[in-house]
Amino acid sequence: MTDNLLMDRRRVLQGAGYVALAFSIPATDAQAQAPAAEKPRLPGDLNIVRNISAWIRINSDKTVTLLIGKVELGQGILTAVAQICADELDIDLKQLKVVSGDTALVPNEGVTAGSFSMPNCGPAVRQASAEARKIMLDLAAEKLKAPADKLTVKDGVVSAQGAGSVSYWDLAVGKALEREAMGNVKPKAIADYRYVGKDVPRLDIPAKMTGEEIFVHELRPKGMLYGQITRPPTYKAKLASLDSSAVEKMPGVLKVVRNGSFLGVIAEREEQANAAAQALFNAAKWDVEKGLPGNDGMEDWLTKTKPARMIDTKKQPRVGGDPAVKTLEATYYRPYHMHASIGTSAAIATMGADGVMTIQTHSQSVFETSAAIAKMLGLEPSKVRCQHVQGSGCYGHNMADDAAADAALLAAAMPGKPIRLQYTREGEHRWEPYGSAMVIKTRAGLDKDGNVLDWDLTLFSTPHGTRPGGEAGNLLSARYLEKPFAMPTPQNNGGPNFAADRNAIALYDFPGHNVLTNFITDMPLRVSSTRGLGAYANVFAIESFIDELAVAAGVDPVQYRLRFMKDERGRDVIARAADLFGWSKWQKKDGRGRGIGFAKYKNIAGYCAVALEVEVNKRNGRIRVLRAAAAADSGHIVSPDGVRNQIEGGLIQSLSWTLKEEVKFDDTSVTSQDWASYPILTFNEVPAIEVALIDRPGTPFLGTGEASQGPTGGALANAVFDATGVRFRRLPLTPDRVKAGLSA
C-alpha cells in the first residue's frame, strides 16, 4: 500500500537476483588498472570497496538498487544515504531500492557503529553515484550524438536539447558500472540538491506504523520452528548433570540440544520452547561460582584492580609559568548500563541442503558475525551467510549477534528447518554485554582568578569492545560448548579517544593537560560497546568538573567554558544552546536549577551542547527535568529531522541513564532482570525539548547518534547542583541518593 522500496522481503529471503544488462564498456582508464598503491584515495568506504557496481545496480524494471554495508538500526541511515544517491544520480527517490547488510550482496563496510555511517558510507555513496551518473551521461551522449555537457537528467531520463532523450534503463549500463571508481567526478553543487538537506520522510516508518512486515521478528519462513536457550545460573557455572528425559516429553518439544554447558531446545511453538527451556534450567545441576564485587562494591573494585594497561592518553605537562595557587579534585562514578532494547534479540537460522547456514539477524556487524559463527560451527567462512533484517534499536553491541549464533547452534542440530529464536526478557537483561562501569578522577591546578593551569584526568574502566570481530570466543554461547572457545582479551583499540578513553581528552585548551587511562581487562560483568562507549562517563565527569571550577571561580558556567574553548564551532554550539535555553534571562527560583554540558563527540564527530532546567523535591529527593535545549553541529546536514531525532533521542536516553539506571548484581549474578528491577524513563518524566541545528553546507558529514548523551549527563548533574548546592558525582541520581546527599 505504500511505496516502500526499502527492501523487498521475499527477495531477501530468497537471495536477490539482479538484472545486469548486457552491454559492456571496458574500463580503459589506466588508473583503474593501476596497482593499489598508485590508486587515488576515494571518499569514505568507496576506498575499500572500489567497484561502482558493488554499490549501484541499474535494474531492468526502471529502478536503481543501492547496496550498502551499513544497516538500519532506527537511526534513519538508509533514508539519508538514499537521499544522497537519488540526488547524485538525478533519480526520484521512488525509483531507488536500498539493500543493506547481506554478506552475499553488499560491500563490506565493517560494523555499523560509532557514528561512522554518515562519515564513511555517505561520501562513498555520493561519489559512486556521481561517477555512475557520469558513465551514463557519456553513454547517452554517444547515443544521442550530443555533447555530454549539454545533457540534462531528470528521474533517470537524459535529455539533449532538441536531440531527444534516453533513460538510464534504455542505456543498458549494467556492465558499464563494473569498474572502479576513479575519484575524478565532482559531486553536485549543494544548490542543485533536491533531497539532501531536506526533511525526507523515513522510508521504513510507514511499514512500522501499519504492521507491514519489516522486523526480523516478523519473518515466518515455511516450516519454521522455535528455539530457546537455557543459560547457566552464573557466568562461569558449569553443567554438572542433567536428566532431560522429562523435558523431552513436554508438549511440542522436538529436541533438546546439549553441547558442553550449552543447553537449548527446539519446539513446535514459541511458548513451548520457552517453557521447556525453563524446565531444563530447573532440571540441570550446575557448579556455581561466587566472587562478583556486587554493584555497590564496583567503584572500589575499579580503583583497586590492577589494570592490564596504563595508557598515557594525553601527556601535555605545562611548561614554565607560576605554580597553581589552588588545587581542586573530584571523583565521579558511572555504573554499568544496559542497552535495554525494547524488543529482545532474535534471529532465524537455517542449515541448508547446500551446507550453507543462512541467518536473518539484526546484527550491526553481519560480516564479522558470519566469520565468528563459521568458526564456532567449524564451517568454511563462505558457508555462513548473514542477512540483516531490522530489529529493535540496539544502541551498541547488544545480544543481536548472540541470538544469531544461538539460532545457528540450534539449526545445526536440525538441518533443513528454519529455527527462530527470540530471547526472553530475563535472558536479554541478565546476559547482554553491558556498558562498562567507570571511575574518573579529575584534578585541576588553578591561578588566582580560578583559571585552569593544569588539568589531570585519570580514568578506570573495563573494556568497551567485545564485538564478534570474526572470533567465536566473542559469541557468548561459544564459551560454554564442550570444546569451548576462549574469549579473546579485549583491547582498548584505536588511537586516543577511541574506547574507554573516548572523549577523555577535554576539548578545552588548558596549559597543562594530562589524561591517564587505566584499562582493566578483568570483567566482573560481561561488557561491550554501549552507545558512546567511554564518552558518556568522561563527558559527564569533565562537564561536571569544569562546572565545579566555574562555581569556585565565581564565574558563570557558560562564560567559564568559553574562556577555554578556542574551537569556533564549539563556541557556537555552546552559545546557541545557552541562547535557546534563555540562559541570560533565566531567573532562579527556589528548588530549581539550570545546567549546561558540551562535547564534540570523539573530538572528531558532531558538536553538541545541552542546557536544561530541573526542579528538585528536597523532601523526597526526586528530580524533575522541566525542559531542555540542545544545539548541534553535525557538519553538512543531509537529513535535518534525522539529526533532530538523534539529538533528542540521545538526550532522553541519557536522562534515563543519569536519573535511573544501574545494573544491579550481587556476589553471584545479575539481579536486574526486567523493567521493574531496571527501570527506564517513562512519558511522564520526559521534558519538553528544543533542538537547534547549525548547518555547515559543504563541510564533511559528522556522526550524530552519540553526540548528546555526554553533554546531557553533565548538564543534569550541574542543574541539580544549581538547584540544591550539593554536588552529586555518583550515578544514577536516584531519589534515595539525592535525599541522602541533601541531608548529609
Place this chain on the structure above:
Amino acid sequence: MTAFKLNQKDVRADAPATSPLLFVLANDLGVNGVKYGCGKSQCGACTVLVDGEPVRSCQTALSAVAGRSVVTLEGLREAGQPSKLQQAFIDEQAAQCGFCAAGMIMQAQALLDRNPQPTESDVRTALNGNLCRCGAHNRIVRAVLRAAKEA
C-alpha cells in the same frame, strides 16, 4: 480450537487454550502488529484492543478472548490505508527503531476512543506504561495530539 474476531474477521486458532494471545497472533495468525517485549505486562509492546480495551497480549491467555473482538495495528488501517492515527505517527516521524510503535498506537487508539480531545498530560499518562528506549516520546505525544486535532 478457539474462535474469536480478529480485525473484524472471524478466525479460529488451533493452539492450546493457555497459549499467550501474543504468540497465537504473531505465530499462528501472522499478525505483525504485536511485539514480544517482556512477557510481563511491563513494556506495552504487545498491546492489542480486546472489545475496545487495551490489553497486554503477552499476559492474556488465548481462552480469554474466545468469542470476543481483538484488534491489532493492522486492524486500524482504513481501506488498506493508514488510519488518521497511523498517518499522524508517520507525519510526525514518531519513531527511531519503531519497535514500540505498534503498542503505542494501540494504547493511544484506546485513549482517543474514550477521550477524543485529550490534553498533552492525558496522552502522557495514558502512554506511561508503554516503554520507548530510543527517546521518541515527544514525537509520539505530538502524533497523538495531531490525530486528535485532525479527527
